[in-house]
Amino acid sequence: MNLAQIIKELDLSVVTHPQDFASIEPSCGYASDLLSCVMSGAQHHGLWVTLQAHANIIAVAALLDLCGIIITEGAAPDAATIAKANEEGINLFTTPRSTFWVVGRLWELGLRDR
């Protein structure tokens, strides 16, 4: 399961620079809105689902070497957050759907928690 398939199947909006998404395969998934939980629970090169959209999520993702963040519930990262994500090479996606829906779809597609 690569990011290109995930973007297509979940109809995600890509807010950072486009990449060769077909070549990026998330190792696993993680969902939480508490940054410290993400710090301790997310596996590196994983995909993180959250409704936080502020700049600090980029720092968390960069420190953990995550391959991307799906921001749910229509929350929109501001320009500074997007710029920081581009700078750190973190892929940012948005969706109006809920975290529950996104995680459910990812699980159906075969993504697991580790």
Place this chain on the structure above:
Amino acid sequence: MDTSSTDDYRDLTDLEADQITRLEELAYEIKVQEVMTPDPVTVTPETSMNAVLELFRSRRITGAPVVDEGRFVGIISIEDLIRSLIKGDLEAPCSRFMTSTNLITVRPGEPLVEALKVFVNSRVGRLPVTEDGQTVVGILTKGDITRGLLSALKRDIQAEEMRRYRARHLFEDIKSDRTSLILRYNIQPRDFIHGGEASSHIKRALVRLGANPQVARRTGIAVYEAEMNLVIHTTDGGVIRVEIEPHQISMDVYDYGPGIKDIQQAMQPGFSTASEEIRALGFGAGMGLINISRCVDEMNLESTWGKGTRLRMKIFLNDEEAVGEGYQLKETGT
């Protein structure tokens, strides 16, 4: 095109991710004259289409500026040549088939992005380069731009590799009984915009110094939690001091208030004194200190209410993980 460069940067994943924005920057930095083909082959209006065909074939080009007594008057391209072939009119002078109106040129000192805009907005295959609109000093194709950008990127990557190489050998090159590198960061209270930058910088420094990626991540996480504690809780911010030695990383984080009332309680998972506003941002889960203790080998927290807090952490590195001694990327798996 030099295809070996694509293999060169397969290893550098985080750098690679930066390449797209870097490409955009390069399009503004590089000047047309740096990538154009200088002194291109030109023809005159009187040159026969036969001679043009022979020239294109022998020089393996697909177009040339038409110059009349030193003045740029048109462009003859392979499409014009095909039209003359269809008409069976190869004896005709190229002035009959060349494009001589709406000629677009670029200046040698313009940034590449200007030429890129022309290529995107028009159907031209090549752009004559001229300072005064008369004297052709070069010709620019899309291929020249691609080659120019790729070789600039390759230079960038080589420079980064050189920096990493130097950094990796920093400790062995400097002779002393004990060499260390100290990094200091001043952290501002309530600065959520820059919060997390110091830990990112420290992690990047470690990667550059050739640290094991796992060690770089552990250090990054520990410092991040401490850094966010300074941002969230302190009255006047604080200082992060990281000392890197080949076999240990010592992190010292201190502030001057308000201090922790009950350290035992602060260490409980889920305990936090963060405000509702800060919790809404996803901080204050009461997991920070727990995360730190998971990531470091030694942790020492001292605090006096009303005075301040000092958190000291250490990560010990075995020979295989040692920083700055030519450690090779060995990480396997995902």
